[in-house]
Amino acid sequence: MIINTYKQNNIVKKAGPEDSGITDPRTGLPIYVTTTVRKKYRKYFTQEWADRLGRDVYTGLRNSELNQIIAQDFAASANDVKHHFLSKTSDLASGRKDWIEVRRAYSRRAFHFFLSAIYSGKIVIIGTTTKYYKPTKPRIIDPKAFR
Secondary structure, three states: OOOOOEEOOEEEEEEEOOOEEEEEOOOOEEEEEEEHHHHHHHHHOOOHHHHHHHHHOOOOHHHHHHHHHHHHHHHHHHHHEEEEEEEEEEOOOOEEEEEEEEOOOOOOOOOOOEEEEEEEOOEEEEEEEEEOOOOOOOOOOOOHHHH
């Protein structure tokens, strides 16, 4: 897992997935959330969208609180995995490619699918999307293989 370090206002910050404190019911792995997903939630769950569509407002939440909400949404989609595919990059140490998982999201109205990367010992939510083109032969891996 790559964690980038950068400097902002003379403060050294680390950018990488953060632990949500919630375990995925399908794989039994801890769920981590990336900055990309938090940004999307904050963008689509603002006061403007709440007024228009009756959504919740997540703009003022701390990262840890938002991570838990996102992980709960992800965990609620455990029974609707659509596809698994291998990532294009691999772990430098082992040379092993990680699995990417596509799940149908049901708990919020802003996104339809979650994309997650399954690393050794954790599952990281790396994106959300509204579109997913189903392959002709979807591949679904037994969750025991990830433990």
